[in-house]
Amino acid sequence: MKKALIIYGTTTGNTEMIAEAIKQELDAAGFETGVREVTAASVEDLSGPQDVLLLGCPAYGDDEVELQEDFADFYVKLDGCELDGANFAVFAPGDSSYTHFCGSVDMLEEKMESMGGHKVAAGLKIDGDPSDENAAITGWAREIASRL
Numbered sequence: 001m002k003k004a005l006i007i008y009g010t011t012t013g014n015t016e017m018i019a020e021a022i023k024q025e026l027d028a029a030g031f032e033t034g035v036r037e038v039t040a041a042s043v044e045d046l047s048g049p050q051d052v053l054l055l056g057c058p059a060y061g062d063d064e065v066e067l068q069e070d071f072a073d074f075y076v077k078l079d080g081c082e083l084d085g086a087n088f089a090v091f092a093p094g095d096s097s098y099t100h101f102c103g104s105v106d107m108l109e110e111k112m113e114s115m116g117g118h119k120v121a122a123g124l125k126i127d128g129d130p131s132d133e134n135a136a137i138t139g140w141a142r143e144i145a146s147r148l
């Protein structure tokens with residue numbers, strides 16, 4: 001059975017909502033999917049045993065991109081970690097009225113690629129209430145499942 005691990009940070013609950021919807025879809029596609037809030041995650045989680053790692057983190061900056069505060073604590077621990085080709089993808093809810101719409105997705109993708117990760121799908125950026133975007137979320141999860 002293929003395994004996925006979702007690590008997410010959330011302040012108002014939107015990223016958690018997306019994480020749960022992705023889990024449901026991956027499980028339905030035959031995956032065993034773990035979901036972990038970033039406060040309970042460690043850098044050791046990045047190196048397996050999952051087949052794909054999904055990171056969920058909203059942006060909370062203004063003029064510049066800032067990661068959700070719990071995720072920002074995790075991000076600083078990533079320096080020096082090696083992903084050795086491990087599969088990953090990034091998702092976030094956001095608000096397109098900000099200068100850097102879901103800028104956290106681009107920032108994390110860049111970081112994960114610099115650590116040797118392999119991006120399996122373009123980042124998922126959800127504008128506004130995730131419950132209005134279920135089709136986009138499930139479609140993204142299905143695309144990832146089909147690529148592994």
Ligand SMILES: Cc1cc2nc3c(=O)[nH]c(=O)nc-3n(C[C@H](O)[C@H](O)[C@H](O)COP(=O)(O)O)c2cc1C
Nearest residue numbers: 010011012013014015058061093094095098101102
């Ligand atoms: C102070 C503040 C700054 C924000 N900055 C951004 C931003 O730069 N880009 C963006 O797309 N959304 C931004 N947002 C919107 C949040 O990322 C969005 O509400 C998201 O759904 C929150 O996710 P969460 O509920 O998981 O915490 C900002 C929200 C606040 C309150």
